[in-house]
Amino acid sequence: MTLEILAMNRFDPARAAAVDAETKALLDRRARTFGPASVLFYERPVHMVSAEGVFMQAADGTRYLDVYNNVPSVGHCHPKVVEAMARQAAVLNIHTRYLYDNVHTYAERLLAKLPESLAHLMLTCTGTESNDLALRLATNWTGGEGFVVTETAYHGNSAAVTAISPSSMPGRTLPAHVRAIPAPDAYRRPTNDLSADFAADLDRAIHELKTSGAGFAGFVADSIFSSDGIYADPPGFMQDAIEVVHRHGGLFIADEVQPGFGRTGDGFWGFERHGVVPDIVTMGKPMGNGYPMGGVAVRADVLQSFCDAVGYFNTFGGSPVAAAAGLAVLDAIEDEGLMENAKEVGTYLMGRLRDLARLRPSIGDVRGAGLFVGLEFVSEPEARTPDAALARRAINGLRDRGILIGAAGPFGNTLKIRPPLPFSRENADFFVDALDDFLASEPA
Amino acid sequence: MTLEILAMNRFDPARAAAVDAETKALLDRRARTFGPASVLFYERPVHMVSAEGVFMQAADGTRYLDVYNNVPSVGHCHPKVVEAMARQAAVLNIHTRYLYDNVHTYAERLLAKLPESLAHLMLTCTGTESNDLALRLATNWTGGEGFVVTETAYHGNSAAVTAISPSSMPGRTLPAHVRAIPAPDAYRRPTNDLSADFAADLDRAIHELKTSGAGFAGFVADSIFSSDGIYADPPGFMQDAIEVVHRHGGLFIADEVQPGFGRTGDGFWGFERHGVVPDIVTMGKPMGNGYPMGGVAVRADVLQSFCDAVGYFNTFGGSPVAAAAGLAVLDAIEDEGLMENAKEVGTYLMGRLRDLARLRPSIGDVRGAGLFVGLEFVSEPEARTPDAALARRAINGLRDRGILIGAAGPFGNTLKIRPPLPFSRENADFFVDALDDFLASEPA
Numbered sequence: 057m058t059l060e061i062l063a064m065n066r067f068d069p070a071r072a073a074a075v076d077a078e079t080k081a082l083l084d085r086r087a088r089t090f091g092p093a094s095v096l097f098y099e100r101p102v103h104m105v106s107a108e109g110v111f112m113q114a115a116d117g118t119r120y121l122d123v124y125n126n127v128p129s130v131g132h133c134h135p136k137v138v139e140a141m142a143r144q145a146a147v148l149n150i151h152t153r154y155l156y157d158n159v160h161t162y163a164e165r166l167l168a169k170l171p172e173s174l175a176h177l178m179l180t181c182t183g184t185e186s187n188d189l190a191l192r193l194a195t196n197w198t199g200g201e202g203f204v205v206t207e208t209a210y211h212g213n214s215a216a217v218t219a220i221s222p223s224s225m226p227g228r229t230l231p232a233h234v235r236a237i238p239a240p241d242a243y244r245r246p247t248n249d250l251s252a253d254f255a256a257d258l259d260r261a262i263h264e265l266k267t268s269g270a271g272f273a274g275f276v277a278d279s280i281f282s283s284d285g286i287y288a289d290p291p292g293f294m295q296d297a298i299e300v301v302h303r304h305g306g307l308f309i310a311d312e313v314q315p316g317f318g319r320t321g322d323g324f325w326g327f328e329r330h331g332v333v334p335d336i337v338t339m340g341k342p343m344g345n346g347y348p349m350g351g352v353a354v355r356a357d358v359l360q361s362f363c364d365a366v367g368y369f370n371t372f373g374g375s376p377v378a379a380a381a382g383l384a385v386l387d388a389i390e391d392e393g394l395m396e397n398a399k400e401v402g403t404y405l406m407g408r409l410r411d412l413a414r415l416r417p418s419i420g421d422v423r424g425a426g427l428f429v430g431l432e433f434v435s436e437p438e439a440r441t442p443d444a445a446l447a448r449r450a451i452n453g454l455r456d457r458g459i460l461i462g463a464a465g466p467f468g469n470t471l472k473i474r475p476p477l478p479f480s481r482e483n484a485d486f487f488v489d490a491l492d493d494f495l496a497s498e499p500a
Numbered sequence: 501m502t503l504e505i506l507a508m509n510r511f512d513p514a515r516a517a518a519v520d521a522e523t524k525a526l527l528d529r530r531a532r533t534f535g536p537a538s539v540l541f542y543e544r545p546v547h548m549v550s551a552e553g554v555f556m557q558a559a560d561g562t563r564y565l566d567v568y569n570n571v572p573s574v575g576h577c578h579p580k581v582v583e584a585m586a587r588q589a590a591v592l593n594i595h596t597r598y599l600y601d602n603v604h605t606y607a608e609r610l611l612a613k614l615p616e617s618l619a620h621l622m623l624t625c626t627g628t629e630s631n632d633l634a635l636r637l638a639t640n641w642t643g644g645e646g647f648v649v650t651e652t653a654y655h656g657n658s659a660a661v662t663a664i665s666p667s668s669m670p671g672r673t674l675p676a677h678v679r680a681i682p683a684p685d686a687y688r689r690p691t692n693d694l695s696a697d698f699a700a701d702l703d704r705a706i707h708e709l710k711t712s713g714a715g716f717a718g719f720v721a722d723s724i725f726s727s728d729g730i731y732a733d734p735p736g737f738m739q740d741a742i743e744v745v746h747r748h749g750g751l752f753i754a755d756e757v758q759p760g761f762g763r764t765g766d767g768f769w770g771f772e773r774h775g776v777v778p779d780i781v782t783m784g785k786p787m788g789n790g791y792p793m794g795g796v797a798v799r800a801d802v803l804q805s806f807c808d809a810v811g812y813f814n815t816f817g818g819s820p821v822a823a824a825a826g827l828a829v830l831d832a833i834e835d836e837g838l839m840e841n842a843k844e845v846g847t848y849l850m851g852r853l854r855d856l857a858r859l860r861p862s863i864g865d866v867r868g869a870g871l872f873v874g875l876e877f878v879s880e881p882e883a884r885t886p887d888a889a890l891a892r893r894a895i896n897g898l899r900d901r902g903i904l905i906g907a908a909g910p911f912g913n914t915l916k917i918r919p920p921l922p923f924s925r926e927n928a929d930f931f932v933d934a935l936d937d938f939l940a941s942e943p944a
Contacts, residue, residue, distance in 0.1 A: 082599050089607035091620035091800055092807040096597055103599040106591050112598075125594065127815060133590055142586030146577055147550045149790035150569065153540055154556075155526050155547040163533035176535035181625045181792045182816060188632075188658045213812060214632045216659035224810070341815060346593035348625045348792040348816035356535055363536040366668070368657060371571060371785060372626060372792035 107132030129342030130388035144380035179374030183313035183340020184212030200271025235261035239284035255296035279326035280315035285465030286430030294330035310334035321399030321426025347381035398426035429473035442467035453494035551576035573786030574832035588824035623818030627757035627784020628656030644715025679705035683728035699740035723770035729909030730874030738774035754778035765843030765870025791825035842870035873917035886911035
């Protein structure tokens with residue numbers, strides 16, 4: 057299980073006595089049906105009954121501000137997305153081996169947002185399926201088996217994708233065909249040239265893969281480095297690394313499951329912030345605002361080679377209902393100016409958090425882009441000692457103040473601030489004020 | 501690409517001139533957006549605009565009887581499934597790390613239909629994700645890496661699942677950890693004891709895996725042997741094989757993506773026909789009648805071991821919307837007697853097809869269970885020579901007669917008759933009469 061999740065305070069059944077009778081009954085049913093695979097947020101799990109925009113409603117009447125969930129990216133239960141999905145599901149819901157038009161309208165709209173070299177779109181159901189397919193495309197194209205990722209990366213849950221997700225195997229040795237390099241963390245590894253350092257780490261890892269006989273297929277990175285702890289700056293720091301990837305004959309797979317669809321505010325895709333052009337772009341979570349859909353945009357030559365050798369078909373991927381949901385999401389992002397909102401409110405939010413950091417030495421760093429912000433708690437400001445216990449208390453303390461949030465990073469000490477995109481200045485103020493109130497409640 | 505799909509007559513762009521201008525324009529858009537990954541049914545692809553029950557409506561006004569699609573298992577665009585999905589999507593659509601109740605209602609309903617030893621349910625988005633997870637559960641439990649499948653098996657499209665899907669790699673060597681055994685084909689391999697023969701093949705394959713050092717993790721089989729060519733009889737013929745699996749310390753993974761959810765008529769699951777108890781059951785396609793959902797039912801001890809070692813979380817899997825869709829599908833199957841209908845209409849259909857086979861020597865065999873029927877075309881009835889060309893002509897000839905159908909099996913000569921479950925006797929008559937008419941049109 058990822059560190060991110062562990063850091064969220066896994067529910068301890070021994071504490072079930074602390075919850076009300078209705079929640080207790082639901083927990084019992086959950087234990088019987090899901091068994092040990094049940095992973096819940098919070099010491100006292102939240103029983104949800106509804107959600108709208110940036111708010112979620114619990115069974116006990118509490119309304120929470122959602123500062124965590126990026127799947128309902130254009131807002132929980134966005135009425136136009138729900139309507140588009142429902143209308144299409146009532147008319148036609150079938151696979152892509154028949155012709156219908158809205159899936160091509162969708163693909164055209166999405167491809168128009170991507171670099172021209174990413175000529176084609178393959179549609180899947182999840183970010184995991186997208187990354188799994190990307191690995192297959194890259195190994196087929198390069199003939200290599202080796203991949204480089206960052207040290208706390210998470211890219212999904214299939215067998216092949218778990219193998220390139222070090223955060224899913226804490227403390228365990230990575231498979232022989234995978235190398236992990238440090239995240240581009242200028243806070244803990246001060247540097248004069250982050251781009252050169254990051255590229256040098258990558259170059260070394262690729263040499264190791266080549267020497268080992270695994271060969272080099274590609275570098276997989278989420279350009280906001282979400283599970284590593286959120287690293288966005290300086291813009292462009294990925295450029296040297298991507299040059300290294302290409303010099304070694306590998307592919308750069310940009311995992312846009314986290315930064316894509318306008319979240320970083322500077323562009324529709326996270327990689328745009330770095331002025332790099334991926335060979336493959338993978339998509340998931342926010343694509344359908346909760347409707348299960350994912351996608352892979354890929355160079356024409358890479359796809360042609362794969363189709364000549366193998367081919368691919370996904371039963372549910374690119375159904376008319378998925379296309380309708382995806383189109384409604386694009387409409388919402390454009391019509392409601394959500395990317396611009398992410399930029400504007402994100403900047404405002406980071407400003408307020410940095411103001412707070414000046415008053416609260418336990419906030420070691422505030423960083424990010426748009427509405428993807430990391431806030432790192434430290435116990436020794438000079439030594440920058442990670443304070444995961446404070447992050448855990450903050451997650452529960454904010455929950456008591458009507459806010460849902462989580463943590464990320466190798467130490468679990470970084471608050472991951474990643475709300476639905478319609479997040480407003482007022483929402484930001486409510487969150488920062490609550491965080492301030494929580495920190496004031498902590499013993500000095 | 502699977503043989504099944506190849507057998508469906510991949511669309512040849514050179515023939516695009518044969519289609520009308522509107523279809524031509526759509527094909528051009530498809531070529532630009534999907535590129536070479538576009539795989540279409542039929543020499544002249546069908547442009548679909550709507551579907552209802554067992555019928556699909558094309559843009560040119562043709563109404564087709566659907567004898568192919570098993571995803572819309574309770575009928576295309578079933579109004580109660582659409583309504584349940586839409587209603588829930590408007591209220592709450594979130595992941596399982598918060599509590600909500602309908603996913604447990606769903607899990608309870610589904611687990612009640614399974615053997616008691618399959619204690620827990622994990623929810624995914626696709627059959628591929630389910631089978632990928634099943635492989636991980638089995639390797640973790642057994643410590644072995646090796647799997648046995650049938651020679652033309654198809655289990656999904658991830659890297660790990662493609663490796664156990666020989667039909668995705670025609671003519672290519674299987675990976676070292678995979679062994680394929682012949683399908684339980686009593687038509688082409690006459691036997692006095694199919695159960696013993698099948699078990700002996702499996703035993704041999706397991707010994708090979710153990711000798712090779714890969715070890716043995718499990719046997720993965722779809723109990724209707726869909727892509728192998730559809731083999732259902734005699735009931736119980738899998739029993740000896742499953743005993744062999746367990747004697748060798750492996751797990752039996754029943755892939756119920758094809759036979760599950762009432763299709764075979766004799767039970768809710770295909771494996772029930774054989775009186776065997778799987779260690780893991782995987783589900784996909786029909787589960788949400790088109791809403792992307794899949795599932796894995798698993799023994800408590802196997803799951804506990806996996807969660808202790810790794811754990812699993814699926815973002816979209818088990819969302820309230822998936823649960824609502826899944827519940828509506830279960831309601832439809834039960835309230836509308838669809839399993840009983842599959843039994844009754846399937847028996848009637850097979851009777852009529854067998855009557856036809858007595859008059860048409862090109863029909864070599866008719867077999868199956870419920871509404872999953874295979875009809876094998878042969879050019880030399882005595883020699884049972886597979887006639888894939890006739891199957892291709894039949895697929896196109898039936899399309900001209902308002903029927904959608906496909907083919908399966910290693911030779912692509914077996915019509916795969918697998919309609920939505922509300923298929924009626926009248927639908928069966930229409931289909932058999934059209935098939936008769938097509939065969940009458942063939943030169944003798």
